[in-house]
Amino acid sequence: MKSYRTDAEAVAGLVSNGQIHRDAYISEEIFQLEQERVFARSWLYVGHESQVPEVGDYITLDLAGSPVIMIRHSDGSVRVLINRCAHKGASIVSRPQGNAGRMLRCPYHAWCYKTDGALLAVSLKAGYKDTGFEASAAAEGLSVPGGVETYRGFVFARLSRQGMAFREYFGETLGALDNMADRSPEGELQAAGSCIRSVIRCNWKMYLENINDTVHPISTHESAADTARHVGEEFLKTNPTALEQLLPFGASYDFYTKMGARTLPNGHSILGTKFSIHTDYSDIPGYQESLEQAHGKERAREILAFSPQNVVFYPSLATKGSPQILRVLRPLAANLTQLEVWAFQPKGAPGIMLERGLTYSRLVFSPMSVVSHDDVHLFESQQVSLAAAGNPWVNLQRQFDPAELEVGDCRFEDGNNELVMRNQYRAWHALLMQPAGAQA
Amino acid sequence: MSQSELNNRLVEFVYHENRLLDDRQFEQWYDLFADDGIYWIPTQPGQTDRHMQASIALEDKMLLKLRIARLSHPQAHSLQPRVSSMHVVQRPEVDAREAGGGLPGLTSNIVYLEHQGRDQIVLGARVRYMLRETEGQLRIVEKKVELLNMDGFLPSIQLFI
Numbered sequence: 001m002k003s004y005r006t007d008a009e010a011v012a013g014l015v016s017n018g019q020i021h022r023d024a025y026i027s028e029e030i031f032q033l034e035q036e037r038v039f040a041r042s043w044l045y046v047g048h049e050s051q052v053p054e055v056g057d058y059i060t061l062d063l064a065g066s067p068v069i070m071i072r073h074s075d076g077s078v079r080v081l082i083n084r085c086a087h088k089g090a091s092i093v094s095r096p097q098g099n100a101g102r103m104l105r106c107p108y109h110a111w112c113y114k115t116d117g118a119l120l121a122v123s124l125k126a127g128y129k130d131t132g133f134e135a136s137a138a139a140e141g142l143s144v145p146g147g148v149e150t151y152r153g154f155v156f157a158r159l160s161r162q163g164m165a166f167r168e169y170f171g172e173t174l175g176a177l178d179n180m181a182d183r184s185p186e187g188e189l190q191a192a193g194s195c196i197r198s199v200i201r202c203n204w205k206m207y208l209e210n211i212n213d214t215v216h217p218i219s220t221h222e223s224a225a226d227t228a229r230h231v232g233e234e235f236l237k238t239n240p241t242a243l244e245q246l247l248p249f250g251a252s253y254d255f256y257t258k259m260g261a262r263t264l265p266n267g268h269s270i271l272g273t274k275f276s277i278h279t280d281y282s283d284i285p286g287y288q289e290s291l292e293q294a295h296g297k298e299r300a301r302e303i304l305a306f307s308p309q310n311v312v313f314y315p316s317l318a319t320k321g322s323p324q325i326l327r328v329l330r331p332l333a334a335n336l337t338q339l340e341v342w343a344f345q346p347k348g349a350p351g352i353m354l355e356r357g358l359t360y361s362r363l364v365f366s367p368m369s370v371v372s373h374d375d376v377h378l379f380e381s382q383q384v385s386l387a388a389a390g391n392p393w394v395n396l397q398r399q400f401d402p403a404e405l406e407v408g409d410c411r412f413e414d415g416n417n418e419l420v421m422r423n424q425y426r427a428w429h430a431l432l433m434q435p436a437g438a439q440a
Numbered sequence: 441m442s443q444s445e446l447n448n449r450l451v452e453f454v455y456h457e458n459r460l461l462d463d464r465q466f467e468q469w470y471d472l473f474a475d476d477g478i479y480w481i482p483t484q485p486g487q488t489d490r491h492m493q494a495s496i497a498l499e500d501k502m503l504l505k506l507r508i509a510r511l512s513h514p515q516a517h518s519l520q521p522r523v524s525s526m527h528v529v530q531r532p533e534v535d536a537r538e539a540g541g542g543l544p545g546l547t548s549n550i551v552y553l554e555h556q557g558r559d560q561i562v563l564g565a566r567v568r569y570m571l572r573e574t575e576g577q578l579r580i581v582e583k584k585v586e587l588l589n590m591d592g593f594l595p596s597i598q599l600f601i
Contacts, residue, residue: 370507
């Protein structure tokens with residue numbers, strides 16, 4: 001059996017002319033290499049600063065195999081710390097969220113840390129005199145990721161010390177986060193009190209590809225769109241929000257041909273630069289006026305005109321500016337992916353905006369969503385059937401043009417062009433081809 | 441009607457409601473809901489806010505009807521092969537303090553099994569009912585399903601818990 005870790009040629013052969021070899025999705029060895037070479041060196045979404053408003057507030061999560069704490073430090077900044085005591089490795093905190101006060105104390109031997117991870121105190125301190133402790137790794141306190149950045153309230157981390165700087169990595173994709181934050185007259189978002197969580201027995205890349213797949217809804221979601229249309233006729237006025245969110249799942253192939261798309265370096269993309277299924281949501285009385293007052297008429301118009309289907313911040317995050325939703329992917333294994341869906345309230349805007357985001361999250365992304373059921377069914381079937389005898393390739397060649405290989409930042413009309421997916425694999429492959437160094 | 445007769449009637453209603461789901465009598469089950477009835481699965485223990493907190497499901501009669509109509513749609517891919525459910529229902533407790541709609545509230549612990557092909561999921565939940573009597577019939581004002589792992593990562597749940 002070939003080993004991808006030691007065989008660069010085998011890794012090189014995983015992506016070929018718009019085709020992806022099945023091992024990219026089903027091999028556990030590739031998954032391990034991805035963790036080291038792709039996830040550790042990419043900027044991953046951690047959380048939103050509104051989840052930790054007060055000093056000492058924290059949340060815990062798993063970031064590509066590393067348990068981390070996102071905490072509000074005493075200087076007001078948001079820090080990300082590895083949840084591993086410098087002494088013997090116990091978890092410092094075990095709750096999903098809480099408040100640590102001004103210091104973190106390990107429950108095992110009571111070592112204490114400041115909220116930026118610096119070592120504050122060890123028990124039986126005298127016992128460390130003249131032991132060389134000051135020069136030890138433990139004396140450095142809690143480990144921190146190689147990089148942490150907060151952008152418009154969104155907190156990202158890069159686990160490895162190697163890798164690109166934050167702004168270089170995301171480039172103009174960050175404009176989509178500006179757009180989301182500026183949908184608030186105050187320029188700030190508030191995360192909902194909780195999210196919707198699901199676990200899918202598929203590779204994370206299938207989910208991320210599908211976020212840019214405009215060709216699937218008409219066949220995959222036929223049952224949801226059909227029944228929404230029928231039931232909608234009977235209940236015309238009962239639940240207009242749900243109907244205006246579900247009915248566009250019946251949009252035709254043609255709808256997506258002129259929506260506009262943009263692929264950016266490092267796997268990021270904007271699908272629906274001109275319009276999307278979210279464009280025609282009904283106006284909220286007084287909202288546009290409040291945005292004009294806060295940001296000026298021109299900027300307000302610009303903010304509301306940008307309503308893409310999905311923006312991908314490769315490889316962990318996808319956003320919908322309207323209705324203010326994030327999807328966060330946390331891969332656990334080659335065949336297992338966790339998903340979190342967060343809705344946001346733009347501060348100072350009508351409360352109906354959060355309600356719309358929560359409704360969309362539930363109708364389209366919840367474990368009980370009749371839309372998501374058909375997606376998940378198909379992803380899980382892919383995961384099983386890709387291992388089948390015969391053809392080992394996934395095909396992403398729709399509208400392939402060799403000229404696209406020369407352009408890092410591509411703008412085009414047709415959302416059905418699978419370049420929005422090929423671009424993800426080019427970034428993935430480039431990282432996977434570089435073994436992690438000793439400094440990882 | 442004496443208190444114990446009323447209590448028995450309420451308890452029998454809950455058994456009947458669960459049986460309709462397992463027997464796939466979804467239209468009849470739908471009719472058990474009051475016009476303003478809600479089927480609700482929150483994400484947080486103790487959650488009381490339906491609209492400004494995330495929920496796994498929050499369905500009025502329109503959304504319930506949509507879900508039921510899809511169950512018989514020929515292109516509902518995720519329902520092939522057929523999905524079936526079993527509700528193992530603890531005898532409901534009648535709690536007058538949780539009265540809503542003029543009747544006592546009911547609470548029952550359930551074990552919910554959902555089966556498809558080679559796979560089966562098992563979920564535990566505390567289910568709370570708020571009922572109302574309309575023209576001599578008991579109707580559901582709210583069925584709230586508090587999953588034991590409501591804040592965890594859940595697989596697809598395709599039928600009604």
